[in-house]
Amino acid sequence: MKRKSIVLLSLVLACSMALAFAAGAKESAGAAQEVKTIKFYGSDAQYNKNIIAKFEAENPDVKVQIVPIDFDNAEQIIKTGIASGNPVDVSFFWGSQISAFVSSGMALDLTPYLTADNNAWMNTFVPKYIDAGKIDGKYYAVSYQPVIETLFVNETIFAENNLQVPTTWDELLVVAEQLKQKGIYALGNWSGQNHQLLVFAYQVMANNGVLEQAAAGKLPFAGSNEAPGLRTALELLRDVYKKGYWYPGEGALTATKDQVQAAFFQGRIAMLFDAGSNVGQYEKDAPFKVGVAKFPLVEKGGKYGVNVVTNALFVPINAAHKEEAVRFIKFYTSEAGQSETMATGRLPSIKAKQDKIDNKLMQALMNTTTGDNVVSYRHMQNISPEVNSYLQNDLVGAVCAGESIDSALAKLEALRVKAMGK
Template identity: 30%
Template sequence: MKRRILAAALALVMTASLFVGCGKKESGSDGDKIKLTFLDKHPEDEYKGYFEQAIADFEKAHTDIDIEYENISDQAIKEKLSVLAAGGDLPDIFFAWGGECLNRFSRAGRILDLTPYMEKDQEWRDSFLPSFLSSSVYEDKNYAVPYRSSVLYMLYNKQVFKDNNLEVPTTWDEFISVCDTLKGNDITPIAFGNSQNWYTMWYVGQFNASYVNADTRTADYNPASGEFTDPGYVNSVQTFLDLNDSGYFGKNVNSKDYYQVREEFCAGQQGMILDATSQFSFYTEAMGEDGYGYFKIPVPGDATGDEATTCVTGGSENYAISADCKHPDEAVEFLKFMTSKEQALKQTEETGLPNALIGGITKENSDPVIAAAYETAEDYTAIAEWLDQCVDGNVANTYMASLQEGLDGKSAEDIVADVQKAAKEVAESNK
């Protein structure tokens, strides 16, 4: 028992020591090198090798800098960043989703304003796709840079569609007809698993953009002013629940997870799946370039939002720098390296993770499906940030938990009432 307690204590000490501010770790036993701590979220085998090599290449070109790197999972980084931020101990450089996930750090003055660096190096600033760079803007200042971009599409299994004589739908009525045909042929129309409950937010975030005007969404997604009283929010949730109630998601969706159902989709057990371009490389590897296709998410026929036909859910994944970093110039130099054209092209080619640069997705560094999807995305004029990122965490958690209950019978009105209550509490706490 004593040994276990001692081991646990040592582990805690080691974990705590890893992420102290860079001013506390300016030098080490290896001399006077500048040390920058870097927290990222790509532990999967298909990704981590690229990021480790990129860091090694940067250190080789900058022999006076050491990057102390930790790479953990999506959920783990959400929890860790919250703990580190509360303790005033953010890493020098860290991964952050866009929207509210990043804005909370900006509002609190916890991350470095990159605007002066971008004004000084306008070529760097102008190299990013504007719609994705804007996801890191707060009060007209840039607080992060995007290295990865993604938008949602509905994917379809080409063999399943061929076997059932189906055409790719372009309208909501055609989409529902496809679902009915597949269901009638004993095939689950849409692969869906929600045991981790975040997957609902992709659907509802997209439907919010279909049913609610942009200005209203902006006000409601702000923690200080969110109300969610527009009737479009109920229509959005109801549209999502109708897909489940019609049997298009199959059975027991809350007992399955996203990773399970996408494997089933690849195996031809479902006809379609909602997914992001950042994940297309998985499908290409599993099914081949000709095994699957994609189409724009059809707009419900009763949608009334002013961006219903021009907005798609998506966003960027970003790197930010702690406001407490003692070596901000060197940290910015690292961000410039990671988001340079040469490195971005390599990132997409080697990992399949779409970069966020203008002209960064090509047929040479990605497969034809991804390249075509980004070309198709040029028709969209607005990006609706991932819903669980662009609202306060308490609102997002309430949304996800209540939507999960909705899949088991809870009404759309009651779900939105839960969200309204959470938003009111958050707004009051932000006064």
């Protein structure tokens, strides 16, 4: 009887251990299968889908859901999500304009991640590109692509009309008049990005030695001691507009992106202002030979300003999955991620890919950023969200439409004073 009891007890213990083991195994399996889904506010283009597929293959515990971006209203949409307490986990924005979120405490400080392991992640970047997302010594945005403001050139037009691509403003005016006589607009640019044309202002500032101060909002934009450059740029752009060199003439200030790009592809525009990040699109879609050129210099022999605007990614301060979000950004800016963006004609931001650009048009674009006379700058939009909005949406258009330059600069100066607190 005693032996039977011992056997029975042994069987009970064995069953209990088996059940416990099974439960533990089931619990472990459940934990291993736990998958977190992060939301990514970005383009739903194929290169992003390719990056996500590769990331998920290496990170089976994370799924990435693309929330298609509305570039025209990105800032407001992102801020609304953060304020509601339900933001995306990773968001696209322009690195050099990240102050729009930092100033209101909406962006996660990514410095600890970038500087971990003796700056291991940060050291993979070209310094001027990663620094585009730095404010007061801290990094809030990780740049994955430089957005070089440039001129896309219809080289066929210039060749057929025996003209040279202008390198100075005076040359531009001469060429523009010759093209006008042939029914061709010299310049194309669309509503919403007229702030790009202020590259002339940055050139003047660079040649007067005040570029860094002015771009940081430390010099007045109006008055007897105003920073040089803005007035000059506005005068030049107003002149081009009034002379009808800017497509499509009177409607140039409200022309849409689709309208302007269509006119460029139709051979009605000789030179198109746009971000260099679109070089792949123009090379693929244009039915003529496309080239890239530097913005004309205000004066020959002067310094040339090159912006450090970048496409970047950041993590909202109250994102639900911060660690997974950072892991995704790390992969996005790795060699594997950058290979996908480069395949679509986009320039890389990491050192390992800088010398692997084999596309001639992309190489030409990079060459516009080099030279002894090249000076890098950050946009004045960083001064404050209000300054950013006025520069991007109002300043150039208002002056070309008839507002006095004094009045327009006074409005900008009021915004600068408010932002600087004095």
